[in-house]
Amino acid sequence: MSMDFVGSPNFSDRSLPRHSANGRRSRAGSRASSLDHRLSIIAEDANAPPPIPAQTHNRPFSRRFLGEPPRYINGHRPPQYTLWDVTGPKGEKFQDLRDNAYVARRGGWKRICLIALIMIICIVALIVGLVVGLHKKSSSNSVPASASSTSSPSTGPFPAGSWTFTTFLDSESAACTSQNSSWECEPSVTYASSPTNSEATFNWIINSTGPSFTISSTNNPFAIDFDNATLSLIDGGSDNERYTFTTTVQKAVFPSFNVKCYYNTTQFTGDLYTKRAKSYPPSSGAAATSSAAVAAASNGPVGMAAGGHFANWNFAVDATQSVGGGQDVPACYNYNANNGQIGSLITTGYSVMPAADFCSCAYKNYDP
Known part of the structure; x- marks a missing residue:
């Protein structure tokens, strides 16, 4: 006997639909139809990139010289x-x-x-130093350097300045020594022998020290070196007005190649006239008659010529070096000219002369 439940499935019913070949074909066709609606046929060259436009002249600076900026994938x-x-x-x-x-x-x-x-x-600091150095170099190159003396020229009231004194050897004497060759006066020729060959030039510097003046020598071939000798005014306001000085110098003489003699107590005196005209050298022309004329002739401060040279002293001047005889006058030594070394004192061949006997060299720039 069979029992049937109400509402329960009947597993013996064979009338249910089966998956047939026609059903499978219908489903496959429906899927293909849906794909046809979603995808379209793509042509082979339908998505070819468009042509690159020509570059314009107003492109940004960074793109023009640095190239195109980097591109990122998918626009990120x-x-x-x-x-x-x-x-x-x-x-x-x-x-x-x-x-x-x-x-x-x-x-x-x-x-x-x-x-x-x-x-x-x-x-x-390095940059500033380089800039300043280049500026100084350009400034020095733009202004031509002028010739100057061995010492810096001084300025101030007359007679302060750097002066050239052109003189001639007027006279000489070797009475202080028993060996005449041990005394010498440059240029060894007097005016009486040869006016031209007797010329002697001195470059001296006069400095103003308040109300007074001092005078100093520069390098010269006459071995007359002195420093800051005091100048004294004599006969002020007269036609014979002059500045005078006296100082002690060490005079050196070479009697021969291997002998050097010293005169350690030589007196050097000078008279610098301010109104008296000079007459030597003859080609110098008319002499100046005042300090203002000297300043005008020098084209600059008193005592300094244009370009920094020593100015010519256009007045009379005389200078004398002298020494009396005595012990060690002169003091002569063996001398090595090759290395400049001083050797032993020479005691033979020299006699002591009286103090009243003088050796002298006298210079001036006006007629004897």
Whole structure:
């Protein structure tokens, strides 16, 4: 006997539909139909890139000279980041570098900033030095250098300045020594023998020291060296007005190639006239008659010619060097001319002469 439940399925019913070949074909056709609605046929050259337009002349500076900026795939730009996102070789960040124990041990950021500041200051100082040096060099090249004397010329009230005194050897005497060859007066020719060959030139500098003046020599071939001798005014306001000085100098003479003699107490005196005209050298023309004329002739401050040369002293002048006889007058030594060494004192061949017997050299620039 069979029992049938109401509403229960009948498993013996064989009338249910089966998946036939026709059903499978119908489903496949429906899927293909849906795909046909979603996809279309793509031509082989339908999506070819458009032609690149010609570059314009008003392109940005960065693109014109630095090339095109980088292109990113799918239109995505690189992620935004800041200095704090920068990482080191081991993944450390900038904040980690600030907190680094090595940096802290070396003085921290304050010391690093101080070192950087010092470096910046050094670079700026170097640049400033180069600029100033180049400026000075260009300034020196733009102004031609003028010839100057061996000493810096002085300026001030007359007679302060750098002066050239052109004279001639008027007379000479060798009475202080028993060996006439041990005394010499440059240029060894007197005016009476040869007016031209007797010329002797001195370059002297007169400095103003308040109300008074001093005079000093420069390098000269006559071995007459003195420094800051005091000038005294004589006969002021008269036609014979002059400045005079007296000083002691060491005169050296070479009687022969291997002998050198010294006259250690030689007196050197000079008279510098301010109104009396000179007459030598004859080709010098008319003499100036005042200090103002001297300044005008020099084209500059009194006693300094244009370009810094020594100015000519256009008045009369005379100078004399003299020494009396006595012990060690002269003091002569063996001399090595090759190395300039002084040897032993020479005691033979020289007799002591009386103090009243003088050796002298007299110079002037006016008629005897």
